[in-house]
Amino acid sequence: MQAVSDREAEWAALMRAALGGDRAAYRDLLVALTPVLRAAARQGCLRFGLGVAEAEDVVQETLLALHLKRQTWDDTQPLGPWIRAIARNKLVDAMRRRGRRGAEVDIDAFSEVLAAPVPEDSGIRRDVAKHLQALAPGQRNVVQAIAVDGVSIREAAQRLTMTEGAVRVALHRGLATLAVRLRSSAT
Amino acid sequence: MKTDDLIHAIAEDAVPTGLKPQRLLALALAGAVVAAAILFWLLLGPRGNALVSLAEPRFVLKFLVTLGLATAAIGLVLRLIRPGVAPGLWRSALLLAPGLLLIGIAGELLTLPAERWMTVLVGVNARVCLTYIPLMGLAPLGLILLALRSGAPTRPALTGAVAGLIAGGISAAFYAAHCPDDSPLFVATWYVLAIAMLVALGALLGRRLLRW
Numbered sequence: 001m002q003a004v005s006d007r008e009a010e011w012a013a014l015m016r017a018a019l020g021g022d023r024a025a026y027r028d029l030l031v032a033l034t035p036v037l038r039a040a041a042r043q044g045c046l047r048f049g050l051g052v053a054e055a056e057d058v059v060q061e062t063l064l065a066l067h068l069k070r071q072t073w074d075d076t077q078p079l080g081p082w083i084r085a086i087a088r089n090k091l092v093d094a095m096r097r098r099g100r101r102g103a104e105v106d107i108d109a110f111s112e113v114l115a116a117p118v119p120e121d122s123g124i125r126r127d128v129a130k131h132l133q134a135l136a137p138g139q140r141n142v143v144q145a146i147a148v149d150g151v152s153i154r155e156a157a158q159r160l161t162m163t164e165g166a167v168r169v170a171l172h173r174g175l176a177t178l179a180v181r182l183r184s185s186a187t
Numbered sequence: 188m189k190t191d192d193l194i195h196a197i198a199e200d201a202v203p204t205g206l207k208p209q210r211l212l213a214l215a216l217a218g219a220v221v222a223a224a225i226l227f228w229l230l231l232g233p234r235g236n237a238l239v240s241l242a243e244p245r246f247v248l249k250f251l252v253t254l255g256l257a258t259a260a261i262g263l264v265l266r267l268i269r270p271g272v273a274p275g276l277w278r279s280a281l282l283l284a285p286g287l288l289l290i291g292i293a294g295e296l297l298t299l300p301a302e303r304w305m306t307v308l309v310g311v312n313a314r315v316c317l318t319y320i321p322l323m324g325l326a327p328l329g330l331i332l333l334a335l336r337s338g339a340p341t342r343p344a345l346t347g348a349v350a351g352l353i354a355g356g357i358s359a360a361f362y363a364a365h366c367p368d369d370s371p372l373f374v375a376t377w378y379v380l381a382i383a384m385l386v387a388l389g390a391l392l393g394r395r396l397l398r399w
Contacts, residue, residue, distance in 0.1 A: 018201050027198035034190060060193055067197045069339035069399065071207045072269050081271030089270065089341045132188055147188055147196035171200050183398075 004080070012079040019070065030063060037062050037087055044091045050098065057182065062090040064179040093183065131181045139174035142167050208268055208338040215334035216261070219327030219354065223361050226323045231315075231365040240369075248291045249363035249374055256284035256382075257356025260349050264331075267346045268338025281352075291371030299370075310368035313377045319365075320381035321388075324351075324358035328389055332396050340397050347393015348386045355382030 011029055018026030041055040041062070065086050073082045132140055132148075145156040146167075153171070157164045206214070240246040259280040266274050299307065310316075331350045340346035359378050368377075 019203055021202040023198050023201045026201040027194065030194040030198060034194065038190075056190060060188075060190055063190070063193060063197060065339070065399065067200065069270070071203055071205075071337070072339045074269060074272070077272070082269070083271075085270030085341060086339065089339075143196055146199050147192040150192070150195055153199050168200070168202075168204075171196065172204055175196065175200055179399075 008078055008080040011083075012075070015070070015073065015079055016075050019075065030066075033066070033083065034059065034063065040087055041091060044095075048095055048098075050094075054094065054098070058091055058094045061094070061179070061182045062087045064175060064182065065090055068176055068179055131178055134181055135174050135177055139170045139177060142170040143174040143178070146171060205337065208334070209265060211334040211337050212261075212265065212331070215330040216353070216357075218330045219357055222326035222330065223323045223358050226326070227361040227365070230323075231319060231362070233364040234367055237364050243369065245291065245295075245369040245371065246363075248287065248371060249366075249369065249378075250360055252284045252288045252291075252374060253356045253360040253363060253378070255287060255356075256281070257353050257360070259283060260352035260356060264335065264346060264349045264353065267342065267349060268335055268340045270339050270341055284356075288371055288375055292375055295371045304372060307368070307370035308372040308376055310370065310373040310377070312366050312368050313373075316362065316366060316368075316373075316377040317381050317384075320355065320358050320362050320378065321384045322358075323361060324354040324382075324385045327357050328354035328385055328392070332389070332392055335393075335397055336399075338397075339399055340393075343397035344390045344394040346397050348390035350393060351386035351389025352382065354389065355385040358382075358385070 011032065014025045014029035014032075018029060038055065038059050041058040042052060045051065045055040045058065066083065069086065073079065132143060135143060141160055142156055142162075145151050145159055146153065151159065153164055153167050156162075156171075157167045160167065162170070205211075234240070259277060262280060263274055263277040266272050266277055295307070296304070328351055331353055332347060335346060335350060338346075359382055362378075362381075368374075
């Protein structure tokens, strides 16, 4: 197993590249982070009687928050504490919305989980397609094409006969709207 | 949407748009000072002997306290909007302004006969103080909160309250140039009360506006 500090240094390097516009580095970072976030979210959810599906919601919310708030990371600082604080905040939020008191979430145990080895993804996934449907049509088409159909911004632009700039804006706004909807939904 | 799909979409949106939170806050602070200055010149204006008074320690102390408070609050808020960053020394820095004020009060109590204490504490301008500091602080508070929405405060109400301290500090510094009451006893009573209103409003608004 890789030492936690090495792993976090690698993540920080990827994040720096991502903030410079490197999509491949960003994807690598998110792919590497997701199983760790998932393990933490599951442990947190299970402790409070929530299922794996809810945990996946927390994972998605956390990914969106990391994305939308990425400029709050000071790139001269380690990345780990920043990620942990956001993940913890999203878990506490999810507990609160479901009627569990945030104060009951054991923060120290949660930090340990984030540093723990990565378990396999069990494959059970929660669908948030319903939130996609709530987006404005322009945003929905773009997010759908890029997220669900897996095309690039350029391909999406051709397919939807939009400029790349307009696709970029619609994608960004769509993701921001999704984050708001995920946060305000009680399920 | 599956998590992998979401990752794909997020990665495509890699290039950050918009200004960094600290840049936005800097712009908001510039706007806040301008907004407070405009209201100040329209509604109050500096007192006639303001320039001469700069030689008067009790007059200068009002600016040190209010601007010191705003400065420390800015440093603290910049940390509060970054997840995983401890407030560190900025939390203690917040005590500097009240500390200065306490020294001023001590000096006042030592030099002023006890029967004058109540008179200078009540002052002549308390109502104006309680009206105009909150009033001139409203636009600054709004601008600062808007800028802070780009941050990620894990404690939204506290962050909003500190935003109220910044707005209150800026507004009170302008007000200080108008108000004829220079006693630290007056400042400790009425300025504190007026700024506390903005702090409470900031906490209330922050709770709603600064969640993410």
